[in-house]
Amino acid sequence: MDTEKILSKLGIEELNMMQQETAKAILYSPNDVLVLSPTGSGKTLAYLLPITERLKADTDELQAVVIVPGRELALQSQQVLANMGTGLRSMALYGGRPTMDEHRQIVKINPHIIFSTPGRLNDHLDKENVSVQNVEWIVIDEFDKCLEMGFRNEMSKAIERLGNVKRRVLMSATDAEEIPSFVNIRKVSRIDFLTDDEQVPDRVDINIVRSPNKDKLDTLQCLLRSFGDRSTIVFLNFRESVERTEEYLKSLGFSTSAFHGGLEQIEREAALYMFSNGSSNVLVATDLASRGLDIPDVENIVHYHLPLGEDAYIHRVGRTARWDAVGNTYFILGPEEYIPEFVKGTHSELTIPAKLPSPALPKMVTVYIGKGKKDKISKVDIVGFLCQKGGMDKKDIGKIDVKERYCYVAISRRCSRDVLKKTQGEKIKGMKTVVELVK
Numbered sequence: 001m002d003t004e005k006i007l008s009k010l011g012i013e014e015l016n017m018m019q020q021e022t023a024k025a026i027l028y029s030p031n032d033v034l035v036l037s038p039t040g041s042g043k044t045l046a047y048l049l050p051i052t053e054r055l056k057a058d059t060d061e062l063q064a065v066v067i068v069p070g071r072e073l074a075l076q077s078q079q080v081l082a083n084m085g086t087g088l089r090s091m092a093l094y095g096g097r098p099t100m101d102e103h104r105q106i107v108k109i110n111p112h113i114i115f116s117t118p119g120r121l122n123d124h125l126d127k128e129n130v131s132v133q134n135v136e137w138i139v140i141d142e143f144d145k146c147l148e149m150g151f152r153n154e155m156s157k158a159i160e161r162l163g164n165v166k167r168r169v170l171m172s173a174t175d176a177e178e179i180p181s182f183v184n185i186r187k188v189s190r191i192d193f194l195t196d197d198e199q200v201p202d203r204v205d206i207n208i209v210r211s212p213n214k215d216k217l218d219t220l221q222c223l224l225r226s227f228g229d230r231s232t233i234v235f236l237n238f239r240e241s242v243e244r245t246e247e248y249l250k251s252l253g254f255s256t257s258a259f260h261g262g263l264e265q266i267e268r269e270a271a272l273y274m275f276s277n278g279s280s281n282v283l284v285a286t287d288l289a290s291r292g293l294d295i296p297d298v299e300n301i302v303h304y305h306l307p308l309g310e311d312a313y314i315h316r317v318g319r320t321a322r323w324d325a326v327g328n329t330y331f332i333l334g335p336e337e338y339i340p341e342f343v344k345g346t347h348s349e350l351t352i353p354a355k356l357p358s359p360a361l362p363k364m365v366t367v368y369i370g371k372g373k374k375d376k377i378s379k380v381d382i383v384g385f386l387c388q389k390g391g392m393d394k395k396d397i398g399k400i401d402v403k404e405r406y407c408y409v410a411i412s413r414r415c416s417r418d419v420l421k422k423t424q425g426e427k428i429k430g431m432k433t434v435v436e437l438v439k
Contacts, residue, residue, distance in 0.1 A: 003049060006049065006086070009083060009084065010045070010084065016041065017193070018037045018041055018046060018191065019042055019045060019046040019049070021191050022043075022050070023049055025189040025191060026047065026054075026167070027053065027054075030187075031186070032170075032185045032186055032187065032188050033047075033167075033169045033188070033189050034170045034179075034185075035171045035193075036172055036175055036191065037171075037173065038193065038194065038314075039314065039315060039317075039319070044141070044171075048077075048080060048081055048084065051137055051139070051169070052084070052086045054137070056112070057087040059112075060110040062111060062113070062114065062131060062134060062135055063112050063136060063137065064114075064138070065114055066139040067118055067138070067141070067155070068117060068142060069118075069145040069151065070117060071265065071268075072288075072289075073142065073293075074094050075094075078090050078092040088113060089111045090109075090113045091105060092114075092115045093117070093120045096264070096265035099120070099124065099127065102124070103127070118151050118155050118158050119154050122154055122157050132163075134164070137166070137168075139169045140169070140170045140171070140183070142171065143172045143176065144172045144175070144176040145291060155180075159184065165184075168183065168185055168186075173315065173318060174194070174311050174314060175194065204317055204328065205327075206329055206343065206345055207328060208330075208350065209330050209352065211332055211333065211334050214335060217248050219332055220234065220302070221359075223302065223352055224254060224302075224359070225358070226353060227299075228360045229281050229360035229362055230281070230299040231278075232281060232282050232283070232300040232301075233282075233283045233302065233320075234284045234285070235285060235305065235307070235316050236284070236285070236286060237308065239260040241305065242258055242259070242284050243260075245284050249284065249359075253358060254281070255280045255282065255359070255362050256283070257280045258285070259271045259286070260288055261286065270438075271283070272295070273366070274366055274438070276399065277366060277408075278362055278364035279362055279410055280362055287312055287316065290312065290318070295319065300327070301319055301320050301327065301329040302330045303316065303331045303332065306337065306340055317329050331347075363413055364398050364410045365411060365416045365438075366409070366410055366438040367416070367420070367436070368406060368434070368435070369407040369409060369433055369435050370405075370406050371405075371428055371431060371433045372403045374404050376429065377428065378402065379400045381428060383400070385426075385428045386419065389422060389428075390418075390423045391418065396415055397409065397411055398410030398411065398412075416437065420436070
């Protein structure tokens with residue numbers, strides 16, 4: 001496997017020290033591996049690069065299982081592997097959709113590696129939908145979260161059934177108090193890049209914003225207006241608060257997406273897609289969005305509600321300053337609120353300007369095209385269609401996501417009206433299709 005070629009595909013110049021040490025431990029040691037490293041440091045690539053060197057692409061056998069706490073991390077980890085272009089087949093398995101549908105895909109794809117939540121993995125093992133006879137690698141990503149009380153029974157049951165595993169790799173941004181015996185971890189190579197004095201990267205500026213009222217919505221909207229079109233995640237502690245806040249911001253003209261555990265799977269995926277492709281500037285979310293979301297270029301993290309503990313704070317702030325980027329975090333404090341004692345580092349008081357612009361529109365919009373994989377549509381087909389029929393320039397086309405029966409495409413807002421007009425009634429690969437704006 002050509003590591004340099006993979007890094008070039010991913011737009012990465014070189015591996016950081018954590019990734020280098022993880023690769024060395026996985027490739028050249030017989031030990032199990034425990035990796036502790038801050039969020040945004042590239043842990044997914046750190047384990048995938050060396051493990052994929054040890055898997056065989058010329059067989060139909062499942063060889064590695066990656067257990068993750070949620071569907072978003074399963075999907076994003078699978079996407080990292082796909083972008084690496086190793087030739088290895090994979091699937092993301094998670095709740096919220098019929099197990100039978102996933103089974104049909106498993107039979108069709110014959111994955112070499114699966115990324116799965118604990119409960120959904122057990123569902124497939126119960127039904128004998130996957131054979132784990134040849135699984136020699138198990139990765140537990142965000143292992144501190146996976147081993148919390150709500151997951152322990154499912155985790156124990158799943159690991160017990162992976163009886164032929166030879167190597168275990170555990171990844172996390174925070175250290176767990178213990179590693180339960182059912183993980184069966186043996187002699188361990190511990191790679192610890194967590195430091196007591198660096199709670200969050202020094203590339204993140206910490207700011208305090210004072211709200212004169214207990215209800216902080218007006219202060220929030222002023223703060224967001226001061227950001228312009230910069231990408232921002234606003235964290236709240238309750239689903240109802242997320243819905244109330246997003247509705248308020250939308251009524252003022254902000255382009256927002258909402259994300260919490262009470263939404264249907266398709267709604268959550270759509271919200272993340274719109275935010276990650278630049279079609280919405282603001283993601284209003286519970287702490288569900290603080291783990292496993294690898295969305296580049298998030299500049300601002302806003303704590304509308306204070307984080308409930310240090311771990312929650314670390315994971316929230318970990319959504320910005322990914323890799324070597326810089327970022328900002330803002331605490332909106334009401335009249336009787338104080339910055340939590342667990343927040344380390346210097347912070348600044350921010351005064352929001354009195355004169356503010358209107359809410360900024362994002363640079364991109366998302367377009368729905370009513371054909372997908374089932375119609376033999378590829379990303380190349382989409383680009384050709386938009387350029388030839390819609391008169392677009394390639395540089396104005398952003399992220400493309402091809403689903404089974406439809407596609408989402410991010411395109412430049414400034415040319416969207418003209419593109420929609422030109423593509424109405426046109427055919428893609430000889431098939432008439434619907435092209436419309438996603439709102």
